[in-house]
Amino acid sequence: MTVAAPNYELVQQDGLETSLLEVSMGPHHPSTHGVFRMDVKLDGETVVDLKPVFGYLHRNHEKLAENMSYLASMPFTDRLDYFNSMTNNWAYALAAEQLVEIEIPERAEYLRVIMSELTRLVNHVSLVGFFVNDLGALGTPLLYAFREREKILDLFEQASGARMMCNYFRFGGLRCDVPDGWLDRTREVVDRFPKFLDEYEKLLCENEIILSRTQGVGNLSKELAISAGITGPMLRASGVNYDIRKVDNYGIYERFKFRVPYSEGDVGDCYDRFMVRMLEMRESIGILRQALDGIENGPIMGNAGKVFKPQKSEAYGRVEAPKGELGFYLVADGTTQPYRYRVRPPSFINLTVLQDMCIGQQVADAVIILGSIDIVLGEVDR
Amino acid sequence: MSVLGSGIFKGMAVTLKNFVGSYFDKERLTTNEYAWQANDKLPERAGDYPKEEAEQLSDTTTVTQYSRNFPMLLHDAGEPMDTVRCVACQICERECPPQCIYIEKSTEKKERSGNKAQFYPATFDIDVSVCMSCQICVEVCPFDAIVMNSQFELSTPSRFGELLLRRDDLLKSNDYYYKIHPEEASARDKRIADEKAAKEAKKKAAEAAKKKAAEAKSKSEAEAKAKEEAEAASKPTEPSDTPPAESTATPSTEPPATPTTEPEKEGSAE
Numbered sequence: 001m002t003v004a005a006p007n008y009e010l011v012q013q014d015g016l017e018t019s020l021l022e023v024s025m026g027p028h029h030p031s032t033h034g035v036f037r038m039d040v041k042l043d044g045e046t047v048v049d050l051k052p053v054f055g056y057l058h059r060n061h062e063k064l065a066e067n068m069s070y071l072a073s074m075p076f077t078d079r080l081d082y083f084n085s086m087t088n089n090w091a092y093a094l095a096a097e098q099l100v101e102i103e104i105p106e107r108a109e110y111l112r113v114i115m116s117e118l119t120r121l122v123n124h125v126s127l128v129g130f131f132v133n134d135l136g137a138l139g140t141p142l143l144y145a146f147r148e149r150e151k152i153l154d155l156f157e158q159a160s161g162a163r164m165m166c167n168y169f170r171f172g173g174l175r176c177d178v179p180d181g182w183l184d185r186t187r188e189v190v191d192r193f194p195k196f197l198d199e200y201e202k203l204l205c206e207n208e209i210i211l212s213r214t215q216g217v218g219n220l221s222k223e224l225a226i227s228a229g230i231t232g233p234m235l236r237a238s239g240v241n242y243d244i245r246k247v248d249n250y251g252i253y254e255r256f257k258f259r260v261p262y263s264e265g266d267v268g269d270c271y272d273r274f275m276v277r278m279l280e281m282r283e284s285i286g287i288l289r290q291a292l293d294g295i296e297n298g299p300i301m302g303n304a305g306k307v308f309k310p311q312k313s314e315a316y317g318r319v320e321a322p323k324g325e326l327g328f329y330l331v332a333d334g335t336t337q338p339y340r341y342r343v344r345p346p347s348f349i350n351l352t353v354l355q356d357m358c359i360g361q362q363v364a365d366a367v368i369i370l371g372s373i374d375i376v377l378g379e380v381d382r
Numbered sequence: 383m384s385v386l387g388s389g390i391f392k393g394m395a396v397t398l399k400n401f402v403g404s405y406f407d408k409e410r411l412t413t414n415e416y417a418w419q420a421n422d423k424l425p426e427r428a429g430d431y432p433k434e435e436a437e438q439l440s441d442t443t444t445v446t447q448y449s450r451n452f453p454m455l456l457h458d459a460g461e462p463m464d465t466v467r468c469v470a471c472q473i474c475e476r477e478c479p480p481q482c483i484y485i486e487k488s489t490e491k492k493e494r495s496g497n498k499a500q501f502y503p504a505t506f507d508i509d510v511s512v513c514m515s516c517q518i519c520v521e522v523c524p525f526d527a528i529v530m531n532s533q534f535e536l537s538t539p540s541r542f543g544e545l546l547l548r549r550d551d552l553l554k555s556n557d558y559y560y561k562i563h564p565e566e567a568s569a570r571d572k573r574i575a576d577e578k579a580a581k582e583a584k585k586k587a588a589e590a591a592k593k594k595a596a597e598a599k600s601k602s603e604a605e606a607k608a609k610e611e612a613e614a615a616s617k618p619t620e621p622s623d624t625p626p627a628e629s630t631a632t633p634s635t636e637p638p639a640t641p642t643t644e645p646e647k648e649g650s651a652e
Binding site for chain 2: 068069071072073074075076078140144157158159160161162165167175179180199202203204206207208209211
């Protein structure tokens with residue numbers, strides 16, 4: 001069977017009408033980081049309009065949590081942003097601890113900070129890997145990142161029993177203490193991490209291809225970032241010095257000395273977002289070292305009682321998750337189940353400016369811009 | 383500004399170093415099936431067990447002792463159903479976040495070795511295709527009857543039958559628990575022993591207090607009786623509205639709630 005080749009000679013060049021091309025990227029496109037769809041309108045290679053479509057991974061998380069006891073939703077929070085189960089646990093525990101007054105023991109507070117900062121390392125290091133993967137650096141940087149991530153996940157497994165779905169935080173403390181020698185192993189991993197970061201920076205930060213493809217791409221102005229409610233590294237890349245660890249001082253963050261990296265310019269392009277995360281990892285290592293020096297033996301669980309049954313009240317607990325402000329809003333009605341349970345997911349709200357950042361860019365850059373936002377669809381759709 | 387392209391070559395130097403290092407570096411990661419074992423072989427202790435259990439052990443020894451997978455039911459040394467710790471209180475069934483546990487309580491109580499008669503689970507099913515390994519059931523269990531297994535090779539060609547673990551599949555000995563989670567098991571047994579000792583001490587103290595109270599009460603009762611008799615003697619014609627002293631005393635003679643009602647109390651608070 002032969003197929004007739006189109007005869008290009010016949011196409012008339014003059015008076016040819018062009019129209020916008022509508023492309024549906026996703027929901028199974030490898031660049032969309034999960035089941036996420038972008039309805040893109042293209043004029044040649046330029047993006048004219050972009051509509052994000054999500055909801056493919058909706059799991060009814062909030063309504064489920066309203067129909068089960070407070071403790072039983074803790075393992076479900078792991079599955080929101082499955083890269084950062086520890087910070088998700090913390091945000092939920094913070095909200096619930098405001099409903100009833102529980103004193104959290106010192107050791108638990110230190111371990112919470114250690115777990116949270118290790119999570120930040122895991123998230124940022126693999127985000128950078130995925131980001132350059134989207135750029136076309138297939139495999140190598142991502143696998144280097146995963147090699148380091150694996151060491152930290154081993155620590156999580158030893159502490160909590162699971163690599164990713166840790167389910168480690170409890171209202172008033174932690175589920176169990178870390179095993180003997182865990183802190184020494186953590187210190188070893190933390191001490192080796194800067195060496196890896198040096199190597200990683202050498203590999204990526206001066207690479208001309210990465211520079212030319214990220215600088216000036218996907219600009220996000222300070223004003224738009226603030227008015228759209230962007231948080232986390234993305235907001236700091238747009239030049240706003242805002243970090244909930246500094247603003248709220250939740251946990252015991254006021255005891256640690258660390259700087260908040262943010263971009264000084266008002267560009268907020270993909271390169272800024274990439275660099276802010278690279279710098280943040282260095283600061284996390286500083287916090288980890290201070291926490292590992294300061295931690296002492298002691299109990300890890302406050303007196304929370306066997307049944308968690310708060311009085312009629314409401315609470316909002318938020319933490320600086322690696323992706324931005326993660327908040328849990330709880331309304332208690334005096335029973336063992338929350339009356340209202342609401343999650344403020346950072347990647348969902350950070351995704352709202354995708355359209356503004358992508359219009360006028362090349363279609364290949366839309367992929368990078370999406371990668372630089374750092375979304376996890378488990379959290380976007382909930 | 384450096385020469386154009388130098389950044390790329392710097393990056394390539396890193397990859398080259400990593401490539402060569404993957405053969406010679408001391409810190410390199412290699413695939414090692416029994417990485418945490420010093421001599422790279424199956425532990426001999428697996429051979430001390432019956433065939434089925436040895437197979438399970440060979441499976442669980444490939445993961446660290448901290449790893450958890452699906453729940454199992456513990457029994458102490460002896461026949462599994464004679465020494466099972468579960469009393470079918472159904473707290474885990476109620477607290478399980480994905481609702482994957484199904485329990486049916488036995489109709490009559492059964493004598494346990496060394497303990498008083500308790501209910502036992504007539505049916506105890508865990509649907510591991512639903513279970514999300516969160517360990518909430520382990521935390522809420524007041525009898526330390528359910529703990530996490532680390533056996534993971536559960537793949538099966540049938541979709542429903544074999545992924546529904548029945549009571550007899552779930553029953554595992556405390557020895558087996560020691561094999562797969564040595565640190566956790568010894569910590570747990572230590573805690574149980576401590577709690578038992580504390581409970582006994584408390585019981586003794588309570589008994590002593592009860593004895594004292596009973597003595598005091600009999601004394602006061604005798605006094606009250608004497609008083610009543612004296613009153614009755616002084617006013618014999620008037621019928622008394624007040625209940626006799628015996629009926630007011632009866633509630634306090636009831637012994638305090640036995641420890642076995644503890645979980646039910648907790649359940650009623652739900």
